[in-house]
Amino acid sequence: MIKRLILLCLGAAALPALFAQTLVPVTGVVQDPKGAVFAGAQVTLQSHTGSASKSTTTDKSGAFHLDTAPGTYALRVEAAGFAPLTKIVTVRQEPLTLDITLTLAAVASEVTVSAEPGNVVEVDRSAQRVNSISLDELQERTRSTLAGLAQGEVGLAQQRTSPTIGSVLVRGLNDVGVYVDGVRWTQSTQRGGISTFFNLNEATAAETVEVLRGPSGAQYGSDSLAGTLNISSRSPLLGADRFRTSGELSTQYATEDHSYGSNLLLNAGSPRFGATLDLAGRRTNRLRPGGGFDTHAAVTRFLGLPSTIFGERLPDTGFTQYAGLVNLSFLPHPDHQIGFRYQRGQQDGGKRYDQLLGGDGNLIADLRNLMLDFGYLRYQKQRLPWFDHGVFTVSYNSQREERVNQGGQGSPLAPITRDRERTTTWGFNFALHKHLAHHSLLFGADIYHDRVTAPSFAFDPVTRTDTAVRPRVPHGAQYLLYGFFAQDAWEVIPQRFRLVGALRHNVASYRARAADAPVVGGSPLFPDDSLRVGDLSGRAGAVVTLAGGVNASFNYSRGFRAPNITALGSVGLVGVGYQVSASAVRGRNAQIGTAADATAISTGLAVSPLQSEYTHGYDAALSLRRGRLQASFGGFAMDYRNTLARQALILPAGAVGTRLGSDVIIQQDPSGVVYVAASTAPVLVQVNFGSSRVHGFESEVKFAFSNAWSMAANYTYVYAADPSGAPPNTEGGTMPPQTLNLKLRFAPSKRYWLEAYSTLTGRQDRFSSLALSDRRTGAARSRSQIQNFFRRGATVRGLVGPGPDGAFGSVDDILLATGETLSQVQNRVLGAANSAPLYTHLPGYGVVGLRGGVQLAEKHSLTADFENIGDKNYRNPQWGVPGPGRALALRYAVSF
Structure with a gap:
């Protein structure tokens, strides 16, 4: 096939x-x-x-x-x-x-190559809302990882799961397809709610990043439920009248985490050949958050102690990252172009801080050998018989990791699992373009095939033996995604009225074989499983020029996500806890819980095979560009159907001692909610559960007062609710707070510039049950979890003493910082309750910074950023690590 x-x-x-x-x-x-x-x-x-x-x-x-x-x-x-x-x-x-x-001086015009594949369009005349993030903005925001690009952007938010893991939320959702130079980067094993590998895309290798806000399934296929992010690489210089070379060497340092690193960029170009080489490396050390403390630390969550007992800098937040990019382009003939791009990214020494002292209190949560190998070979041909231009691309994408985890809230005797996982994707796509008098036509197809290698083992510290266990996703699983698409951009009245329409048909198929599974006790650890789904997505947009520089735009788009390997076959730890797939509980009379925390009871609905999710998005906006003023105001609504939600798994009584994958159920509540040692939260199951509606408002203003002074401001408000009006259990279960970003810039000459900036957010108190249970947001805890951490993680770390009897593990053990026994700590932390979230809201905050740059000489420059001047402690929903505190960052660059 x-x-x-x-x-x-x-x-x-x-x-x-x-x-x-x-x-x-x-x-x-x-x-x-x-x-x-x-x-x-x-x-x-x-x-x-x-x-x-x-x-x-x-x-x-x-x-x-x-x-x-x-x-x-x-x-x-x-x-x-x-x-x-x-x-x-x-x-x-x-x-x-x-x-x-x-x-x-002027308010810079922005263009997009992503909103309408095959066309270059001014952002003001795009029916779909677009963020276009320039090279200068990337350098200002992405000192550590690429996910920082979302800072200060309208409609976008940064997710900081851990210092290494992050992603970009679009209108509060993480259902975002990622592309590099128009080639699909997202794989079918991407974890729900977090993106392990996104930050392996090296920021210094990107020229620009564009983010489409709103469903974009017609343009980009599966996974673009909320939007699409496209990274445009630094590209070779072609067509110069003679052979030329250029380059830049930069180095940087930041006090927030004592990080340091360097970047080397080399370019060479002639009329027929061009080459770009980008090399980068940096070391990030322990982070100092605002105020020097973490509000969600395990010692705060379970013991009511400040995180400062371990110092102002957060343990287990350091890592090393290095990357390289080679981008080649060759013109064998004026109407032929051959391009080759290869990038390698790697992170070493990273840890899931939120599973360690940053949340659950475990002893081991390592992210080892995170590697990305991504490349493509592209042929572009102009002057075709029926088409003006054709683009043909073969791509390769390999993402691999090794996760080492020990659960049990700090138990040194708990099994240590080693999950080695690698997903390899081969792809091919082509697009053919035709420009008529008032029409720009595009036709094409793409196909991507994923294959998973995932050996997994558990080491028993007591018996010192290794045992094969069920991997997070089935070893040997395969996933095929292909589609056919067409697009027409019609200038009905040139420069006055423009229509855009697109259609795409996509098919996804999945297969896992029990023959590839580890065999324990004579039975394979996962069954034969398969699925095939299809989808038809469309888009229709219109832009009307009401007057010179004034445009009104309207856009309808449909997004979808076919069930991927993670949704269909994953069992294991995710950002919000321990999750199982529907196939993993087949034949166990499993039912869906009413919530995602310990309060859940059965809905009476059986856990059933997954279906595709889909969204209907509606956008209306008014944009203005006149002289020194640029502004846009828009509203949006998105209906999210067949929502893939995480709900508590309900099993019949007697489940304790049985297995979910390779993990043993250690506790079951009378309601049927079950627990495993790897997580403090109830076991979750991914199911299509109901629907939700997301709507909001976005505005942006840029104004140049003079050649020297300019300002920019944007505001974002997002609201999500299920049919009952409650926050839905999608993604992390909580939308980002309403956010206002402000900038005032002074640039009297090309010699130097200065910019004051701030981010102001509102209080966020709309927490779903999933968010309340999430260690990163509500951080719920129960008496049994407090007991576990007290007797395990806290004792191992030297926070608990043996008490008068001199023996650990007895009722007279004391918390050394307060002299309290376990029962006294439980009563102080929870009062009379059996369980409760640590937080039911996140407070609003304001962060102010000042940055600037100076041209020391013709080819030497220095930039500085004094961030979070007030040393404010802050975090957003789904953040596993707080924002950085007061810090100074420096970057020196020399070009040649």
Whole structure:
């Protein structure tokens, strides 16, 4: 089946390449504001693939000349002493002549290559809402990991599961498809609620990042329920009139975690060949949070003690990261381009702080040998017989990890599991583009095949023996995802009224074989399992220009997520606790709980096989760009159907001592809720459970007061509810709080600049039962969990003494910091309750910072960032580690 699909795609893709058309000349003159011609300006035509398709410099008369195929491009002009200029140009069959006038200061125009695959569109004229994050903004926000790109962005929020693990939330949801240069990066084993590998995408290797807000299944297929994130790589310089080289060497240091690192970027280019090399490495040490304390630390959660008993810097928050990127481009002929890209990313020494002293109190939660190998070979052909442009890409994606965990809330005798997991994906996609008088057409297909290798073992510290155990996802599991898509962008009235429509048909299939499973006690640890689902997604958008620079946009889009390997076959620890799949409890009369915490009782609904989730998104926005002012105001609503939720697993009485995968059920409440040693929360099961609605408001304003002074502000509000009006148990179970970001910038010259910035958030008290139970948010705890940590993790760490009888583990053991016995600690922490969350809300906060840069010499620069000046302690929902405290970060760069 796979071979037939690949042959079908290759045959359809290769057919147009038998014929040819002619290239079209694009010429023009670049002038300064006074009308004088400007020599030496860099002029680049950027295609929809995000690469530098053609580039040249203006001659002594300010003129430039480039040849390209018909299509829509972003023309970017960069000249020393002037603001970069980006302009959308449409190349048709006849020569195009342009007059370009540079400016000293302006609100920069932004373009997107992701909202409409195959087209380059001004963000103001995109029906779908888009965040376009520039190279300068990435350098300011991503000192440690790429997920920091969300800071200060409208509609986006950063998720900080641990110092190494993070992701970008779009309108409060983590259901975001990730792409690199338009190639699918997301795999079918991605964990729900967190993204283990996202931060292995090296920030220094990215030129820009675009985030589509709202469902985008018609453009990008499965997993784009809430949006899509596309990383555009640093690309080679092609089309220069002679061989040129350039580069940059930078180094940085930050006091928040005493992190330090360096980055080397090298570029070489000629009229026919270009190469980019990016190397980066950094060491991140222990984090000092705001105020020097962690509100969710295990000692606070279970013992009511401040985290400062272990110092102001958080243990187990250090790690090392290094990465490399090679990007090559070759023009064997003016209308042919061959590109090769390969990146390697690795993290060593990382730990799940939220499972250690940051939440559950365990002794071991290692993230070892996290590795990413991602690459593609791309062929672009212009001048096709029926199409203007074709792009054909073969890709390889390997993501691997080793997780070492010991549960039991700090028990040194608990089994130590070692999960080695590697998912390898081979993919192929093609897209064919045709530009007519008022239409831009796109047709294509893609196919991705995942295969999992996942040996897993448990070491018993008592018997000193290793035993094969059930892996998190089935070893040998395979997943196939393929689809066919079409898109039309129609300029009904040029520059006044624009329509966009897209359709995609996707199919996903999954297979796991019991023959690949470890055999324990004569039985395989997972059964034969398979699933095949299909989906048709669509999109329709309109942009109306009401007046010069004033646009109204409307967009409907459908997103979907086919059940992936994680949803169908995972058993094990996730961000919010211990989770099982529907197939893992097949034949056990399992039922769905009413909540995701210990209060759950049975709904009477049986746990059944999963179906695809889908969303219907509706957006309306008004945007304004006039002179020095840019603004946008919009509202959105999203109906989330067949929601994949995490609910408590309810089993018939007598489940204690039986297994879920390789973990033994150690406790069962009268309601049927069960527990395993690996987590303090009830066992959860992923099921399609009900629906929810997410709606909100987004606004953004940018204004240049003068050539030197400018400001920017944006506001985001997101609200989610299930049919009963309660917060739904999707993702982490809680939306980010309403957020206001402010910036005031002073840049009197190219020599230096200064920017004050702040983030203000509201109180968030809409916690679902999943969020209340989550160690990272509500941090619920019970008397038995307090007892476990008191007698295990706290005792091992030297916080508990033996009491008068001199023996550990008896009723007179005392908490050394207070002199209390276990029962006294339980009563102080919980009062008369048997269990309760530590927090039922997260307070609002305000963080203020000041950053700036200075050009020390023509090729030497220094930037500094004095963040969280007030040393505010803060965190958002689903954060397993608090935000950094008062800190100074420095970056020095030299270009050559």
